[in-house]
Amino acid sequence: MSIYLDNSATTRPAPSVVRAVEEALTVQYGNPSSAHRLGVAARRLLDESRTRVALLLGVSPEEIVFTSGATEANNLAILGVARAARALPLSSYDDRERKEREGKAAGAESRPHLITTAVEHPSVLEPFRRLEDEGWEVTYVAVDRQGQLDLAALSRALKPETVLLSTMWVNNETGVVHPLQGIREVLIQFEKTQGRRPLWHVDAVQALGKLPVSPRELGIDLLSLSGHKMHGPKGVGALYVRRTVRLQPLVWGGGQERGLRSGTENLPGIAGLGVACQEARERLAADPEASYLRRLRSLLWDGIRESIPGARLHGPGPDTGAVAPHILNVGFPGTRGEVLVRYLSERGVHVATGSACHSRRPEPSHVLGAMGLRPDEIQASLRFSLSWENTEAEIREAVAILREVVAEVRSLTGWKGRDD
Structure with a gap:
């Protein structure tokens, strides 16, 4: 027996995805940049896959840039915007006349400014920390005890010098859905008063395939996605880049992907991603x-x-619209999450203590810490993440096994219902 409840870490590739990858490896193996028939066929497959991704997002195929995954997509969005802003100074932070009118010395340049939240994925937080080291000012907007973004704090954080705002759509540890419509309204109000607004990047990895994702409707400028979080292959992802957005590439070379991501395209992975996006679109049409x-x-x-x-449930209740349909984060006082993971795995139930990027590190979850949980509460937490492949019978069996495991661990720790 194996009950897999760690789908936010990765998902099992769909059979149709595996077939698409195999065909691209063994039949459509040409280089999309080659002029011969195999190359032309490979280019056609590349274009078809790009269209499938674009259809899921409701954007133009020309706005899709393939990457090695969401980590690269997030880095390209954040560092690419920052590098482009440095290369072409924005009037919002390089206008000497404006500074003189405000009583500032012409030589006292304001630092360019970036905003993100305290609960982002490491592939977002780390690029921002790197930019801080380079002299950028970064504001990390807080969340409340339910993990929800403080829109008033976001509004206060915006400055004329703000170049980029980066938020996730769905938190990968708690399932909390950020209020994207509210964020959009904050940006609209800022633009009304300032005449411009920062670019907006969204990490949609945990939303894609579970929630309708329409970046154009929300005014999102850049959006990251990953293949293996939605029953696609590992090693492939994409970044939606609105047509007028300027990015500086992180990888230079042959100019593939509109010059934003050089290197021969990973056609097997891209083909699998295209099929995964097509199936996700069909599922959402049937069950929006x-x-x-x-x-x-x-x-x-x-x-x-x-x-x-x-x-104890960490985050909003399951009946609210403020939480994604597939993630549940729960604390079990009197236990240790890593011990529960091992005991459960030995009995065929596979869960996680948090983000797969941190699950093998001793550091406590920065997400739960930002929500105000104590270290002992964080260490006693588990994340359950579901997929369309799970069944009600699996859930009932998993609960029964979990009940036994928690009782067993508590018998060793001596927990008697205390909160200490």
Whole structure:
């Protein structure tokens, strides 16, 4: 028996995706830049796959840039915008006359400014920290105890010098959905008063395939996605780049991907990503509210809440629109998350303590810490993440095994319902 509830770390590739990857490896193996028939066929497959990704997002194929994954896409968005802004100074932070009118010395240049949140994925936070080292000013907007973004704090953080705002759509550890419509309204109001607004990048890795994702409708300028988080292959992702957005490449060479990501394209991965996006689009058309995943999530939480004393939900309740349909983060006082993961895995249930990027490190979750949890509460937490492949029978079996494991671990720690 194997019950896989770690789909936010990675998903099993769909059979159709595996077939597409195999065909691109063995049949359509030409270089898309070659002029012969195999190259032309490879280029056609590349274009078809790009169109499938674009259709899922409701954008133009020309606005899709393929990458090695979401980490590269996030880096390209953040560092690419910053490098382009440095190369072409923005009037918002290089206008000497404006500074003189404001009583500032003409030589006292304001530092260019960036904004993100305190709960982003490491592939977003680390590029911002690198830019801080280079002299950029970065504001990390806080979240409340439910993990939800403080829109008033975001509004206060915006400056004329702000070049980029980067937020995630769905938090990978808690499933909290950031209020993108609210963020959009904040940016609109800022633009009304300042005459311009910063570019807006969204990490949509955990939203894609579970929620409708329409960057144009929300005014998003850049959006990152990953193949292996939506039943596609590993090693491939994409970045939506609105037509008028200027980026400086991170990789230089043959000028592939509109010059933004040089190097021969990973056609097998891209073909698999295209198929995964097509299937995600079909699933969302049939179930736009992801009601099946929401039902599984509610079944899981109800089972935990009713059978395991002291279990605590981290984030909004499952019946609100402020949480994604597939992620559940729960604390089990009197336990250690890494111990629960091992015990559960030995019994065939596979879960995580948090982000796969940090699950093998001793550092506590920065996401739960930003929500105000104590270190002992963080260390007693598990993340369950579901997919369309999970069944109600699996959820019930997982709850039964989890109940036994938590009781076993608590018998070793001596927990008697205390909160210490």
